[in-house]
Every structure is written in structure tokens, then in C-alpha cells.
Amino acid sequence: MTKAKLKAIVIKYAAVISVGLILIFSGYLAITDIGEKQTSLENKSEIMISQVEVAIQAEIQKRVDIIMLFRDTWLAVSDIESCYSSHRFETRVPSYYNVTPGFKAINWIDVNGTIRWIYPYEENIEVLNKSIVILKGDVFNTGFEYAQETGEMGIIGLIELYQGGYGFTTYIPLIFNSTLTGYLNGVFDLSILFSEILNPDYGFVGIDQYSVNILSEDLVIYHKNENFTQSSPYVVTKDVTILNSFNLTLSLQPLAEFRNQVSLWNNGSILILGITLAVIVGILVQTLLKRNELLDISSQEKEKLMLELHIRQKMESLGTLAGGIAHDFNNLLASIQGNVSLIDFNLETLQNGLEGTKLELIGEIVTDLREIQTLIKNSGKTVNQITQFSHSPTADLKPLNIKPMIYDLLKGFRKMIDRRIATVADLAREEVYIFGDGSRFNQILLNLCINARDAIGSNPGEIKIITHLIPKKNTPNIPTRIADPQQFSMQSIDLYDKNYELEIQLSDTGIGIPKEIQQKIFDPFFSTKGKARHGTGLGLTIV
Structure with a gap:
């Protein structure tokens, strides 16, 4: 493609190119802006879920530490009988239970694994005197087994609690002077614990802008705000291991109003501005191009x-x-x-x-x-x-029988050329009549034949005249005779002209007409023959 053609294309489509470039640029800015906001939201969510994980671990450890502190104070006595005092348990346990939310119960279990003392009493009356070796749902208590065998704290979770809900329990051996006197049992309700941690008053700035799911495999332990799945947009997920005993999956998703803030629909101001600017520029460019045109x-x-x-x-x-x-x-x-x-x-x-x-x-x-x-x-x-x-020409119009006129013209023309140039007439079978000026028709064909002769030059060649009947559109049949010369009239001319056309082709074996001057060949006085070849530039003008 030449520079001139490229320039012409650019000028022709300047408005489209301008509008397209503005739209592409504004679209790029809009997408970049939205991308930055989405990245910022995702980073914020990652930070938030990490903070929530740390808080959950810390709060659970805090409650376990409270139970351990209760154990230490319980064993800080001078005689073993105090380790079996239910009255002492009832008076001391409330101060530990009420330190922080999340406890479902604090119980005392004998060495055989039977719950003997409970707190709070009314909420846990169902578990009094129950064995904890087999838990609800026929689950074997591996945490209690571990405490029995090792003399250290055992933990089991995640379990369905007798009191309702899901949580975990601790079993802390109470050993006084090497004698096992029983077990201190802490029962923790995770939904209560998570509600406390994920409350805005807890200190998490922005936690109220999220929906939260906490799961154990497919079991939903805790849910807050809007429903979502792991495959929902802008969800961040983190696996959390609690006390090296059980795993939870923590998922956060920004609320819909905050997700919408990073959507294209709510951040289209740049794009809208770009479209508006593109329309204005397009109109201006189109107006300028029209004016220049x-x-x-x-x-x-x-x-x-x-x-x-x-x-x-x-x-x-x-x-x-x-x-x-x-x-x-x-x-x-x-x-x-x-x-x-x-x-x-x-x-x-x-x-x-x-x-x-x-x-x-x-x-x-x-x-x-x-x-x-x-x-x-x-x-x-x-x-x-x-x-x-x-001057304005006047024509002597009358019916012309084309076939004999062409034959007569070629007969006279053959005397103007030598034998190296052959003339061929391939005319339509029908006798075709047209309405025209006979002398001018002869002049047109003669001028074309002379030009053909000059184009062939000194080489052997051929000049050929061909006629065709061409039906116009929607014309079903072609008659064998266009018009009867004895009944020729303007009415019949109009009738046949609406249906048929006559095409006359004149060809030669000469050098042809260069493409760059083809638009000028009918201009008066334009000639490629020069004075030496007697060119006047009027032959094709008459045509």
C-alpha cells in the first residue's frame, strides 16, 4: 500500500479512527481504574481474613488458658478432700465462666468419665451423671482417652454438643500429689465464640463490610450476612487449624454494596466521559471532513x-x-x-x-x-x-437497420487498410432496428475503427465488431425481431426499449489504452497520436 493510499484511507475514516482511539483509551483507563479498585478490595479481604484467623486462634487459646488457670487454683489446696468438694466447685466456677463469652459449660468429671458437677446448672441438667466416654451420635471420645493415658489435656472437636450447636471440649486431669482426683471439662460453643469475635465492637475495622462462612468440611458452623459459595466472586478462603486438633475453613466475601463499587456498571464514569468525548470529536471531525469535501x-x-x-x-x-x-x-x-x-x-x-x-x-x-x-x-x-x-447538434432520427449498416461500413473501411489487418463482423442473427441518426452512427463506428487501425500499427492484426441483444431485468423472453420497419413508431420504440438493449462491441489486437489515461480519452483535443500521426483529439469526442 502506497503512502498516498494510506493517507486517503486515514482521511476517509478519520472520524471512525478518532472515535475508536478515544473509546479504546477511555476503555483502557476505565478497566485500569476498575482493576486497581478490585485489586485493592482483594488485598483488603486478604488482610481481613488473616486478622480474623489470628483473632480466632487467640480467643480460643485465651479460653483454654482460663480453664488451665481454674485447674491450677483448684489444686492449690493442702488436703485432697478439697478436691472432691462440690460446694467449693459451685462457689469458684462462676468467676471463671463469666470472664469471657464462648463457654457452654464447665463441668467436673470423676475418674470413670461421669459428669458429676455442672455449671451453669439449668442449661446443662441434661448431661448430669452422663458418661463422656461415648458422646452424642455414638462418637468415641478420643480427647478423654488421651487425657486418661497421658495425664495431659485432651481435646476433641468438632462435635455436636448435648446442649445444642457445635463446638469442642477439653479434658484436663486434676492430679493432686500424684493422685488423679477427676477431670475439669470445658465445653466451648464455637458459634457463640465467633459471634463475639466477628462483632464490630470487637475491634475489627471493616468486618461489618463482609459476609462470613466458617465450615468444617461441608458443615456450616457459623454464617453471617449474605449467602455465598466458595466459587462466588471476590471470596477469600483460609484453612485454620485449631489447637492442633481440628480444622476449619474460613471464607469472607465483601457485601454486595462494596462489590458493586468495583463493578464496571458503577465505575463507568470514565467510559461514559470517553463515549461522550468520542461522539463530540466524531461529530467535529465529520463536520470538518464534510467542509473540506x-x-x-x-x-x-x-x-x-x-x-x-x-x-x-x-x-x-x-x-x-x-x-x-x-x-x-x-x-x-x-x-x-x-x-x-x-x-x-x-x-x-x-x-x-x-x-x-x-x-x-x-x-x-x-x-x-x-x-x-x-x-x-x-x-x-x-x-x-x-x-x-x-453548437447544439440536431439529429436526423429514423429507424436504422444495424446489420447492413455495419457491413457497408466495413466494406468501405477495408479500402482504408491493407491486407495485414483483418476485419470480422460477428453480428446478432436477428435484424435489429434502432432509432438514431445514420450518419452519426457511421461516424462513430468509423472513428472507432480508425483508432483500432492506428493501435494495431504496422503489425498484423484483427478488428472485430460484435453485436448482442441484452434483455433487461425481469424480461422473460427475447423476440427474434426487435421491430418491423414498416410499423416503426415512437410507441414501439418505447415498448421495446423497456425490455431490450443492443450492445455493440468493437475490439482490436492493438496495444490498448494505458490505464492512467483512460479517463481522458473522450476529452476534446486529447490525443496520444501526436502531430506526426495526424491526431486531432476529436475522434472519440464525437463517440
Whole structure:
């Protein structure tokens, strides 16, 4: 692609290109802005879930430490009988239970694994005197087993509590002077614990902007705010191991109002501004291009008018010159016509006394003389056309039988060329009549044939004339005869013209017309032949 073509394409589509570039740039800015906001939200969520994890671990450890502190104070006695005092348990346990939310119960279990003392009493009356070796749902208590075997704290979780809900329990051996006196049992409700931690009053700034799910595998332990799944947008997830005993999956998702703040729909101000600017720029560019186009058209029309004026002046000068030449030329033609007619008359008279070969020869001469008379007649008409060339022409319109006219023209034209150039007529089978000026039709074809002869030059070649009947659209059939010359009328011309067209093709084997000058070949006085080849630049103008 040349630079000129590229420049023309850019100018033609300047408005589209401008609008497209603005939209692309504004779209890039909008997407970049939204991307930054989304990244910021995701980072904020990651920080928040890490803080929640740390808080959960810390709060659970805090409650375990409270139970351990209770154990230490419980064993800080001088006699073993105090380790079996239910009254002492009832008076001391409330101060530990009420330190912080999250406890479901604090119980005392005997060495056989039976719950003997409970707190608070009314909420836990169901578990009094129950064995904790087998838990609710026939779950074996591995935490209690671990405490029995090791003498250290055992933990089991996550379990379904007798009191309702889900949580975990601790079993702390109470060993006084190497004697196992029982177990201190802490029961923790995780939903209560999580509600405390995930409360805005706890100290998490922005936790109220999130929905929260805490799961153990597919079991939902805690849920807050809107429903969502792990595959929902903007969800962050973290696996948390509690006291090295059980695992939880912590998931956070920003609330809908905060997710919407980073959506394209709610952040389209840049894009809307870009679209508005693109429309304005597109209109301005289109207006400027239209204005320039009008200026170009105005300039082209001015140049065209100047050229037409210049051509008209030359044509008027030509017409004045042609008028004088035509007058003298007509006189010469009239003189030639008179002499030819006289010779023709004398030869006809002479024929009456001749016979044989001489009579045939005189007949051929008479035929040639009559062809000369036809040429003189056509020359006279051509001279008249030259005088009218620079004025509004008048035409002698009448029905023309195309086929014999072409044959007659080629017969005369063959005498203007030598035998190296062949002439071929491939005409339609039908006798086709058109409505036109016969002399001008002959002049058109003759000019084209002369140009074809000149294009072939000194090389052998061929000039071919072809005629076709072309049906117009929606014409079902083609008649074998376009019109009857005896019934030819304007009405029949209109009728047939609506259905059919005649195409005449003239081709030659010459050098052809260069592409760069094809638009100029019908301009008056434009010629590629030059003075040496007698080019006037009027042959195709007449066509």
C-alpha cells in the first residue's frame, strides 16, 4: 500500500479512527481504574481474613488458658478432700465462666468419665451423671482417652454438643500429689465464640463490610450476612487449624454494596466521559471532513468550469474555422458529385453498345462510382457535423437497420487498410432496428475503427465488431425481431426499449489504452497520436 493510499484511507475514516482511539483509551483507563479498585478490595479481604484467623486462634487459646488457670487454683489446696468438694466447685466456677463469652459449660468429671458437677446448672441438667466416654451420635471420645493415658489435656472437636450447636471440649486431669482426683471439662460453643469475635465492637475495622462462612468440611458452623459459595466472586478462603486438633475453613466475601463499587456498571464514569468525548470529536471531525469535501468539490467544480470554458472557446474557434472549410469543401464535393454523376450517365449510355468482358468491366466501374457517390454523400453529412460540433447538434432520427449498416461500413473501411489487418463482423442473427441518426452512427463506428487501425500499427492484426441483444431485468423472453420497419413508431420504440438493449462491441489486437489515461480519452483535443500521426483529439469526442 502506497503512502498516498494510506493517507486517503486515514482521511476517509478519520472520524471512525478518532472515535475508536478515544473509546479504546477511555476503555483502557476505565478497566485500569476498575482493576486497581478490585485489586485493592482483594488485598483488603486478604488482610481481613488473616486478622480474623489470628483473632480466632487467640480467643480460643485465651479460653483454654482460663480453664488451665481454674485447674491450677483448684489444686492449690493442702488436703485432697478439697478436691472432691462440690460446694467449693459451685462457689469458684462462676468467676471463671463469666470472664469471657464462648463457654457452654464447665463441668467436673470423676475418674470413670461421669459428669458429676455442672455449671451453669439449668442449661446443662441434661448431661448430669452422663458418661463422656461415648458422646452424642455414638462418637468415641478420643480427647478423654488421651487425657486418661497421658495425664495431659485432651481435646476433641468438632462435635455436636448435648446442649445444642457445635463446638469442642477439653479434658484436663486434676492430679493432686500424684493422685488423679477427676477431670475439669470445658465445653466451648464455637458459634457463640465467633459471634463475639466477628462483632464490630470487637475491634475489627471493616468486618461489618463482609459476609462470613466458617465450615468444617461441608458443615456450616457459623454464617453471617449474605449467602455465598466458595466459587462466588471476590471470596477469600483460609484453612485454620485449631489447637492442633481440628480444622476449619474460613471464607469472607465483601457485601454486595462494596462489590458493586468495583463493578464496571458503577465505575463507568470514565467510559461514559470517553463515549461522550468520542461522539463530540466524531461529530467535529465529520463536520470538518464534510467542509473540506465541499471545499474540494467547489474547487474541482471551478476547475471543471474553467476547463469547459476553455474547451468551449476552442470549439467556437474550431466551429468558425470549420464553417469556412466546410463551405469550400462542400463546393468541391458538389463538383466531384457532378462529375461522377456525368461519368455514371455516360457509362450507362456506353453499356448499350458493349458486350462480353467490356460490358462486365463497365458494370464494375459503375458500381464503384455509385460507392463513391455514397461516400460523397456521407462526407457531406460529416462536414455538416463538423460545422455543428461546437453548437447544439440536431439529429436526423429514423429507424436504422444495424446489420447492413455495419457491413457497408466495413466494406468501405477495408479500402482504408491493407491486407495485414483483418476485419470480422460477428453480428446478432436477428435484424435489429434502432432509432438514431445514420450518419452519426457511421461516424462513430468509423472513428472507432480508425483508432483500432492506428493501435494495431504496422503489425498484423484483427478488428472485430460484435453485436448482442441484452434483455433487461425481469424480461422473460427475447423476440427474434426487435421491430418491423414498416410499423416503426415512437410507441414501439418505447415498448421495446423497456425490455431490450443492443450492445455493440468493437475490439482490436492493438496495444490498448494505458490505464492512467483512460479517463481522458473522450476529452476534446486529447490525443496520444501526436502531430506526426495526424491526431486531432476529436475522434472519440464525437463517440
